[in-house]
Amino acid sequence: MRWQLMVKALSVSAFMGLLLLLVNQQWGSWISSMDPWPSSQKAPSEDPLVLSSRKFEWETQTPHPLELRYPYSYPFLINHPDKCGGLRDAPFLLILVMSKPQDVGIRQVIRQTWGNETLVPGVVIRCLFVLGLPPPLFAQKLQDLLAEEDKEHGDLLQVGFLDTYRNLTLKVLMGLEWMAQYCPTAQYVLKVDSDVFLNPTFLVQQILQPNRPLKLNFITHIFRNSVPLWMQGHKWYMPPELYPQNMYPEYCAGLGYVMSGSLALRILTEAQRVKVIHLEDVFVGLCLQQLKVKPTPSPPNTFLIFWRKYDHCTFHQLVLVHHFQHQELLRIWPDFLRATTSC
Ligand SMILES: *[C@@H]1O[C@H](CO)[C@@H](O)[C@H](O)[C@H]1NC(C)=O
Ligand SMILES: *[C@@H]1O[C@H](CO)[C@@H](O)[C@H](O)[C@H]1NC(C)=O
Numbered sequence: 001m002r003w004q005l006m007v008k009a010l011s012v013s014a015f016m017g018l019l020l021l022l023v024n025q026q027w028g029s030w031i032s033s034m035d036p037w038p039s040s041q042k043a044p045s046e047d048p049l050v051l052s053s054r055k056f057e058w059e060t061q062t063p064h065p066l067e068l069r070y071p072y073s074y075p076f077l078i079n080h081p082d083k084c085g086g087l088r089d090a091p092f093l094l095i096l097v098m099s100k101p102q103d104v105g106i107r108q109v110i111r112q113t114w115g116n117e118t119l120v121p122g123v124v125i126r127c128l129f130v131l132g133l134p135p136p137l138f139a140q141k142l143q144d145l146l147a148e149e150d151k152e153h154g155d156l157l158q159v160g161f162l163d164t165y166r167n168l169t170l171k172v173l174m175g176l177e178w179m180a181q182y183c184p185t186a187q188y189v190l191k192v193d194s195d196v197f198l199n200p201t202f203l204v205q206q207i208l209q210p211n212r213p214l215k216l217n218f219i220t221h222i223f224r225n226s227v228p229l230w231m232q233g234h235k236w237y238m239p240p241e242l243y244p245q246n247m248y249p250e251y252c253a254g255l256g257y258v259m260s261g262s263l264a265l266r267i268l269t270e271a272q273r274v275k276v277i278h279l280e281d282v283f284v285g286l287c288l289q290q291l292k293v294k295p296t297p298s299p300p301n302t303f304l305i306f307w308r309k310y311d312h313c314t315f316h317q318l319v320l321v322h323h324f325q326h327q328e329l330l331r332i333w334p335d336f337l338r339a340t341t342s343c
Contacts, residue, residue, distance in 0.1 A: 064239065064241055064242050066166065066239060066242055066277065066278050067242060067275065067276065067277065068166075068167065068169055068170055068276045068277070068278060069161075069170075070169075070170060070173060070271070070276040071271075071272050074159050074160045074161050074170065074174055075159070075160040076157065076158065076159060076160075076174075076178065077133075077158040077159065077160050078146065078147070078150050078156045078157060078158035079157060079158075079178075080128070080154055080155070080156075080157065080182075081182050082182075083126055083128060083154075083155075083182065083183070084126055084182055084183035084185075084186065085124075085126075089124065090124070090183070090185035090186055090187065091124040091125060091126040091183065091186050091187070092123045092124050092125065092186075092187050092188065092204065092208070092210055093123070093124075093125045093126075093186070093187070093188045093189075093190060093200070093203075093204060093208070093258075094125075094126050094127075094128070094179060094183055094186040094188070094189045094190070094261075095115070095125065095126065095127040095128070095189075095190045095192060095200075096128055096130050096157075096172075096175040096176075096179075096189065096190065096191050096192070097110060097115065097127065097128065097129045097130065097192055097193075097194055098130055098168065098171055098172070098175075098191070098192070098193050098194060099129040099130060099131045099194050100131060100163055100194075101131050101132070101133070101134035101142050101146060101158075101163055102134065102135075102142060103194060104145065104149060105326065106194050106195075106326045107129055107149070107194070109326040109327075109329055109330050110127075110129075110194060110326070110329075111127075111153065111155070112330070112333070113329050113330065113333045114197070114198040114199070114200055114329075115127045119200050119201065120200055120201050120204045120205070122210075123204050123210055125200065125204075126183070126186070127155060128155055128156070128157045128175075128178075129155055129156050129157065129194075130157045130159065130171050130172075130174065130175045130178075131146075131156065131157070131158050131159070131163055131171070132158070132159055132160075132161050132162055132163030132164075132167060132170070132171060133158075133160060133161060133162050133163055134146075134163065135162075135163075146158065157174075157175070157178055159171065159174040165235070165278075166278045167278070168254075168278065168280045169276055169277065169278055169279070169280040169283050170276075171280075172191055172280045172284070173268065173271055173276070175191065176189070176264055176265075176267065176268040176271075177268065179261070179264060179265075179268075180264075180265055180268055184261070184265065185261065186261045186264075187208075187214055187260065187261050188208055188218075188258055188259065188260055188261060189258070189259050189260075189261055189264045190203070190256060190257070190258045191254075191256065191257055191259075192255070192256035192320070193254065193255050193256060193322075194326075195322070195323055195324060195325070195326075196255055196256060196320050196321060196322055196323075196324050197310075197315065197320065197321040197324040197329060197332075198256065198319065198320055199315060199316065199318060199319055199320075199336075202302070202316065202317065202318060202319055203258065203319045206299075207220075207258070207298065207299070207302070207319065208258070214260065215260055215296070216260055216262055216263070217260060217262070217263050217266075217293050218258070218259065218260040218263060218296055219252060219257060219258065219259045219260070219263055219288065219293065219295045219296065220252055220257050220258045220295065220296060220298045220303060221250065221252055221257075221294075221295030221296055221297050221298060223248075223250065223251050223252065223253050223281075223285075226247075226248050226251075227246060227247055227248065228240070228243055228245075228246065228247075228248060236279060238277070238279065238282075242275075242277055243277060243282075248282050248285060249282075249285045249286055249288065249289040250285055250288070250289075250294070250295055251281050251282050251284060251285025251286075251288070251295075252281055252284065252285070252295055253281055253303070253305050253322075254279075254280055254281035255303070255305060255320060255322040256303065256319075256320045257281070257284070257295075263291075263293065266291055266293075267284060267287045267288070267291070270287040270290050270291055271283075271287055273290075274286050274287055274290060298319070301317075301318060302317070302318045302319045302320070303318070303319055303320045304318060304320060304321045304322060305322050306322060306323065307321065307322060307323040307324065308321050310328070310332045310335075310336075312335060312336065312338070312340070312343070313340070313342075313343035315332075315336060316336075316340050316343060317343075
């Protein structure tokens with residue numbers, strides 16, 4: 001009886017091993033078939049010589065597993081070079097939404113709510129979803145779905161690395177590389193997560209103010225005096241080998257931050273030199289520290305890092321609320337759009 005069980009267990013694990021091997025090989029060949037990156041797609045700010053020597057570094061040493069491969073020529077697999085409508089029609093605000101390949105439904109809700117580009121009258125807004133490669137097992141199927149979704153909406157930006165939480169910094173950086181290459185005159189860039197409530201009208205009219213002079217070196221601010229977490233297994237774990245200091249610099253909470261377009265380009269340039277870590281908001285903070293740029297405090301209670309129960313008047317006076325589920329977003333949106341008369 002026990003012997004039979006053992007044979008069974010052995011054969012099952014052998015089968016699983018074989019399956020994994022197969023999937024891995026498939027995955028490897030699929031990735032490498034996507035790897036070539038036409039030189040015309042290179043961001044203009046990259047010095048090819050520096051880039052290639054850094055690439056070589058990656059092949060000669062074994063980096064810490066949480067250190068990310070960057071700078072590196074990740075290809076744009078789904079791209080919309082004309083999304084910004086050329087240099088003359090530069091958007092006032094470019095929204096880069098961090099999305100996961102499988103989150104088709106969430107993207108649909110965002111398009112119908114705060115991602116609607118025509119929400120703020122008289123202001124050009126462009127909204128793109130930035131995503132990586134789907135998990136290996138269902139890659140081809142999901143990839144077909146993504147192509148279909150993009151054909152309908154034309155707003156996906158897919159970059160050629162595995163889409164994991166640990167790779168989020170790469171997503172942000174590749175979003176900025178896209179901006180540098182195809183939308184360099186965008187006046188402001190908003191990096192935003194997909195589990196938020198966003199009020200673009202308040203952001204544009206009350207904070208950015210299109211009829212006022214452009215704020216150079218502008219970036220919204222929330223966090224200061226925070227410390228690295230050294231508890232292994234925590235979502236925000238930071239190994240001391242990777243970040244030895246015991247304080248983080250000032251940084252902008254990752255749920256969403258707005259930068260002037262010119263600062264976004266300077267951050268990208270700095271990012272070619274700073275060691276890239278997996279906590280993207282801290283990483284952007286490190287770049288800001290190098291650039292000696294201080295984030296601008298946002299008006300109190302306008303960027304909420306915790307969930308808040310929906311209230312018509314309160315939500316009209318703020319920019320962002322974190323941890324907002326898409327079903328809830330869809331449910332409150334009609335009320336949110338209702339004319340505000342008595343606030
Ligand atoms: C975006 O808003 C406009 C009105 O401002 C509306 O006509 C359009 O249907 C909306 N788009 C989506 C995808 O909901
Ligand atoms: C990030 O993406 C690369 C390239 O696809 C992949 O090899 C790596 O495992 C990913 N890193 C993490 C920490 O998920």
